[in-house]
Amino acid sequence: MQAVVHVAFKKTVLDPQGRTICSTLNNLGHKNVLDVRQGKFFEIEIDPDISQEQAREQIEKVAREVLANPVIEDYSIDWKD
Amino acid sequence: MQAVVHVAFKKTVLDPQGRTICSTLNNLGHKNVLDVRQGKFFEIEIDPDISQEQAREQIEKVAREVLANPVIEDYSIDWKD
Numbered sequence: 001m002q003a004v005v006h007v008a009f010k011k012t013v014l015d016p017q018g019r020t021i022c023s024t025l026n027n028l029g030h031k032n033v034l035d036v037r038q039g040k041f042f043e044i045e046i047d048p049d050i051s052q053e054q055a056r057e058q059i060e061k062v063a064r065e066v067l068a069n070p071v072i073e074d075y076s077i078d079w080k081d
Numbered sequence: 082m083q084a085v086v087h088v089a090f091k092k093t094v095l096d097p098q099g100r101t102i103c104s105t106l107n108n109l110g111h112k113n114v115l116d117v118r119q120g121k122f123f124e125i126e127i128d129p130d131i132s133q134e135q136a137r138e139q140i141e142k143v144a145r146e147v148l149a150n151p152v153i154e155d156y157s158i159d160w161k162d
Contacts, residue, residue, distance in 0.1 A: 006122065021123065021148075030143060032136070035126035041087065042102065045116035055113070062111060067102075 001046045002080040003059045007068045008039025042067055082127045083161040084140045088149045089120030123148055 009015045015037045022036040044062070046055050059077055068075040090096045096118045103117040125143070127136050140158055149156040 008122075008124075018123070025143060025147065028147065030139060032128040032131050032139060033125055033143070034128055037124045039122050039124070041089075041120050041122050042099070043089075043118045043120070044114055047113040047115055050113050058111060058113060062106060062114070066106065066109065 001048050001052070001055055003044045003046060003055070004078045004080065005042045005044065005059065005063045005067055005075055006039060006078075007041070007063070007073050007075045008037060009072060010074050013072045040067075082129050082133070082136055084125045084127060084136070085159045085161065086123045086125065086140065086144045086148055086156055087120060087159075088122070088144070088154050088156045089118060090153060091155050094153045121148075 018035070018037040021038065022033060025033045025036065044059060046059070050058075056077075056079075063075045063077055064070060099116070099118040102119065103114055106114045106117065125140060127140070131139075137158075137160075144156045144158055145151060
């Protein structure tokens, strides 16, 4: 069982790294790039012996408490079998 | 038009950051986490006035030449309207 957790700054928070990438791309000639926002993702492999419900609860907790800073970041969780 | 580019180490390349997160999670009591691999993603906003074909070509080039290091990293591109 695999969970993919995406973490990125909230839309209301300035993303200086994304801004820098955007202006670099513009300077390289990619003028059609209007905005870039950067984030991280985590592919988490979970013991298939635990129940799906348990796994979901655990990964929700991990995302909220360890991987993301909920004050300035949003996260989302996708599941693969 | 928005492209989302995911970049992560190839499966054959050791991911020390992912390993560290995995052992940290294990130490925090999340023993069911077997493996973690970390990557980056880029949400790229593209001028909607250019053709889809042009946009695809451009983002493919950006991903390959700027965002990823093809020697050690894989990338994938998803499209949102």
